[in-house]
Amino acid sequence: MPENIQQKIEQLREELHQHNYSYYVLDDPDISDFEFDAKLKELQELEQNHPEFYDSNSPTLRVGGGITKNFPTVHHQFRMYSLDNSYDFNDLADWEKRIQKAIAEPVEFVAELKYDGASISILYENGKLKEAVTRGDGFQGDEITANVRTISDIPLTLKGDFPERFFMRGEIYLTRKNFDKINAAREEEGLDPFMNPRNTASGSLKIQDSAEVRKRGLSAVLYQFVAENLPAETHWELLENAKSWGFRTSAQSKLCRTMDDVKAFIEYWDTERHNLPFEIDGIVLKVNSLKQQQQLGYTAKAPRWAMAYKFKAEKVETELQAVTYQVGRTGAITPVANLKPVLLAGTVVKRASLHNEDIIKKLDLHENDFVFVEKGGEIIPKIVGVNTEKRNPANPEIQYIKNCPECGTELVKPEDQAIHFCPNEMHCPPQVMGKMIHYVSRKALNIESLGQETIAQLYREKLIENPADFYVLTKEQLLPLERMADKSAQNIIDGIEKSKEIPFEKVLFGIGIKHVGETVAKKLVKNFTTIDDLKNATLEELCQVEDIGEKIAYSIVDFFKNQENNLMVERLKSYGVQLEKGESANEVLSHVLEGKTFLFTGKLSLFTRDAAEEMVEKHGGKNISAVSKNLNYLVVGEKAGSKLKKAQDIGTITILDEQQFLDLIGNKK
Structure with missing residues (x-):
């Protein structure tokens, strides 16, 4: 029977890998999304019931869920060089002359789109994804394998006749559509939008929860094969091979016989790039012959056989019509330039962020100035200069506001910050x-039926002023609202009632104490099991909690000094909202670890670090944060580093692997 189950699991894995290849590489799906999801669910259930057949490259691991608190530094076996840049065709002509001087034979080039994202190096061994590392400084980077596994464009297992061990280099990026989707969700939660897809993609790769990385919808393109021995004679042939092995390569790449072909390719994409579903900031050119690449070699920082042609940032001139000011959830004031509409990089631009008062002063901005607006790599346009020759001398300087544009309160500007509040x-x-939108957001109380527009309506009708007011709303109060049907009103009431089951740490995050994010909220709940314990904690007691510094501690103390906040918290308690650690969280399953201390290190594969620490507590043990003589057990995962060495040096610490830890507690997860 186990053999049959193993065969079924392996068959499903193979099928799903093939379907992923058809969808992401060939762009030719051969089954529906529904059928794919059904097979994936079947595989998930089989793997859950039979953990003995675990495979780190299973398609089910695309969904993420592993927590990585630290990203280990890994040295690149092959350095990740930078590229020299060119900005006009004269630069390319000079580059071609240098190549012709070194190589007395015809030279072909491969022209590729320069994706605007984060560079990555991925190690494959025996057809399996082994390790993924960021570019870093080119010599070493951060190991982010768990997060990269969640990106569907990147194959976990290969097909065909592939080399035994090699690296694939590529770019991880965000499509315009997914970037807009992320920002729409952030704005709905009252958070500031991200500035551009490139930085968002790069930042997403360092999120600790791989399930959250999966939700970002990252994409990837692979463009460079790196190994000791190259199984081809040209770069173009390597790209073709990579595609047959299962890699998604750029469909827009072109083999160019001459530099005239290269120039035509550049001119085409300088215009057409605005129609792409993703951002590019130039074209990468590579000598096609691998033998010629070897002859040309490298400078101290870049290969001589490659060049990046950078598109000039588009810039247009338009008239400044007014400067207005936005107030964010935290009270931060953002000045916005309202512009005479102008076409820029394929879209009509009407507004540009001015960020803060310092930027306005640096630009020396006057009313009705004619300004230069640029997009470059930024999705959000910015003003980069003023055409002072067109300025009317009678137009006064832009004066930053002194009072809030929404409530009239005098603004404050902390000495160590550039922003007014x-x-x-x-x-x-x-x-x-903003605070109420944050309270109902998915990561907080998750009241899906209460959207931004509904909250605005309820606030305008004076039905709500803080999160506690949600719990006294009635269906009769909701029905008269615009576009509110009976079912919608009932869904809101039901959603509010259900939110009373949300655990304490999410409520603590939801009530919006400044600087208390999801992770901080969890750590506070671990140390202060009720809201009253937290309220009564001293500054010193708060600072003793791991990762809680003075800035966060002062913010918590200040929150509870405010009587309106205290009244809101008391009301939430009276309505049944969870403001203490649930009994299930304190449930003790056994006392087998009584009096023993534990620390987990390295990359864990059988459980997350949070789950491991919870198991220790549920079986009577205690988690500590450092290796010392007070530590009884060090549980090590893959790539355990300095903590393992230190424990071995001490000599009295018992070192376990993950399965031995599970055996110690009777395998009770």
């Missing part, structure tokens, strides 16, 4: 609504 956090409308 409205201090009226309890009664300034955008701040009040």
Whole structure:
């Protein structure tokens, strides 16, 4: 029977890998999304019931879920060089002359789109994804394998006749559509939008929860094969081979016989890039012959056989019509330039962020100035200069506002920050609504039926002023609202009622204490099991909690000094919202680890670090944060580093692998 189950699991894995290849590489799906999801679910259930057949490259691991607190530094076996840049065709002509001087034979080039994202190096051994490392400084980078596994464009297992061991280099990026989707979700939660897809993609790769990385919808393109021995004579042939092995390569790449072909390719994409579903900032050119590449070699920082042609950032001139000011959830004031509409990089631009008062002063901005607006790699346009020759001398300088545009309160500007704030956090409308939008957001109380528009309506009708007011809303109050049907109203009431089951750490995150994010909220709940314990904690007690510094501690103390906040918290308690650690969290399964201390290190594969620490507590043990003589057990995963060495040096610490730890507690997860 186990053999039959193993065969079924392996068959499903193979099928799903093939379907992923058809969908992401060939762009030719051979089954529906519904059928794919059904097979994936079947495989998930089989793997869950039979963990003995675990495979780190199973398609089910695409969904993520592993937590990585630290990303180990890994040295690149083959250095990841930078590329020299060119900005016009004269630069390319000079580059071609240098090549012709070194190589007395015809030279072909491969022209590729220069994707605007984060560079990655992925190691494959025996057809399996082994390790993924960021570019870093070119000599070493951060190991982010768990996060890269969640990207569907990147194959976990290969097909065909592939080399035994090699690296694939590529770019991880965000499509415009997914970037817009992320920002729409952030704005709905009252958070500031991300500035551009490149930085968002790069930042996403360092998120600790791989399940959250999966939700970002990252894409990838692979463009360079690296190994001791190259199984081809040209770069173009390597790209073709990589595609047959299962890699998604750029469909727009072109083999160019002459530099005229290269120039035609560049001119075409300088215009057409605005129609692509992703950002590019130039074209990468490579000598096609691998033998010629070897002859040309490298400078101290870049290969002589490659060049990046960078597109000039598009810049247009338009008229500044007014400067307005936005108030964020935290009270931060953002000045915005309202512009005479102008076409820029394929879209009509009407607004540009001015960020803060310092930027306005640096630009020496006057009313009705004619300004230069640039997009470059930024999705959000920015003003990069002023055409002072067109300025009317009678137009006054832009003066930064002194009072909040929404509530009239005098603004404050902390000495160590460039941003002005409205201090009226309890009664300034955008701040009040922002806090309530944050409270119902997915990562907090997750009241899906309460959207941004509904909250704005309820606030305008004076039905809500803070999160506690949600719990006294009635269906009769909701029905008269615009576009509110009976079913919608009932869904809201049901959603609010269900939110009373949400655990304490999510509620703590949801009530919006400044600087208390998801991770901080979890750590606070571990140390202060009720909201009253947290409220009564001293500054010193707060600072003793791991990762809680003075800035966060002062913010917590200040929150509870405010009587309106205390009243809101008391009301939430009275309505049944979870403001203490649940009994299930404190449930003790056994006392087999009583009096023993534990620390986990390395990359864990059988459980997450949080789950491991929870198991220790549920079986009577204690987690500590450092290797010392007080440590009884060090549980090590893959690539355990300095903590393992230190424990071995001490000599009295018992070292376990993950399975031995599970055996110690009777395999009770």
